[in-house]
Amino acid sequence: MSDTLYCYCCRKHHPKAQMRRFTTRTGERWRCLSSIEAARARLDERDAFGRQQSELNRQTALRLTERMLAPNLKYCLP
Ligand SMILES: [Zn+2]
Numbered sequence: 001m002s003d004t005l006y007c008y009c010c011r012k013h014h015p016k017a018q019m020r021r022f023t024t025r026t027g028e029r030w031r032c033l034s035s036i037e038a039a040r041a042r043l044d045e046r047d048a049f050g051r052q053q054s055e056l057n058r059q060t061a062l063r064l065t066e067r068m069l070a071p072n073l074k075y076c077l078p
C-alpha cells in the first residue's frame with residue numbers, strides 16, 4: 001500500500017498521483033484532487049449565488065429609483 005496516501009478529507013486512501021499536500025494548522029496533510037475540485041465547485045456555486053443576489057439587489061434598487069423618479073418624469077419630458 002505504498003502507492004497510496006491517506007486523504008484527510010475523504011478519510012480514505014487514494015493513489016499517490018491523485019494526492020496534493022496541504023499545510024493545515026495541525027501540520028501537513030494530504031488531500032485528493034477530487035476533494036479539492038469538489039470544494040472549489042462549492043465555492044464557485046456560492047460565488048455565483050452571491051453574484052445573482054447582488055444583481056437582484058441592483059435591479060431592486062434601480063426599480064425603486066425609477067419609481068421615485070417616475071412622478072417627476074412627466075415634468076421633465078419636453
Ligand atoms: Zn479524498
